[in-house]
Structures are given as structure tokens and as C-alpha cells.
Amino acid sequence: MDLINKAKEFETRKMKFPTTSDRIMAAREAKSLILSLNEIYKKNKDSQIMDIMKRLTVIKQKIEKRLKGKPLTA
Structure with missing residues (x-):
């Protein structure tokens, strides 16, 4: 579940570029x-993973x- 932690870290990072x-x-x-x-969601069908994907999108x-x-x- 290291990937989920990476995604959560990306979400909380400051979005100043x-x-x-x-x-x-x-x-x-x-x-x-x-x-x-x-790819993980396709196997597990976990709604929590779908929520993370939606926020990242x-x-x-x-x-x-x-x-x-x-x-x-014009």
C-alpha cells in the first residue's frame, strides 16, 4: 500500500508550481x-481507492x- 501513501502525500503537497x-x-x-x-482498483474494487483517484483527477x-x-x- 505504498502507492496509496504516495497518492495521499501528493494530495497534501502544496500546489504551487x-x-x-x-x-x-x-x-x-x-x-x-x-x-x-x-490497476489496483481493477483487482480489489475498493471504494476508498476510487475516492483517491477522483481527488487526484x-x-x-x-x-x-x-x-x-x-x-x-474575440
Whole structure:
């Protein structure tokens, strides 16, 4: 269950990324955690793992939204 501890640590980490490369690395880390947890979830069907994946997905989406920037208005 080291992976679950890693995911919880990622959740509680401060989400301040001063550079674009930091944001990219955080998004990639979140994605890899989600995919790894998904493999465990397929075997166990534990709802707690699904909740962790959902929270990580929200964090990842926020990071990716910040990466894309504000849309230009016409």
C-alpha cells in the first residue's frame, strides 16, 4: 500500500508550481499515480481507492487548466 501513501502525500503537497516544467512534472506524476491506482482498483474494487483517484483527477485537471492558460476572447 505504498502507492496509496504516495497518492495521499501528493494530495497534501502544496500546489504551487512556479515554472511550467514543474506543472508538467506534477501533471505527469498525478497521471501515473491515477493509472497505477486504477490497476489496483481493477483487482480489489475498493471504494476508498476510487475516492483517491477522483481527488487526484481533480488536482490533475486544475494543473492542466493552468498549463493551457486563459482562452482568448474575440
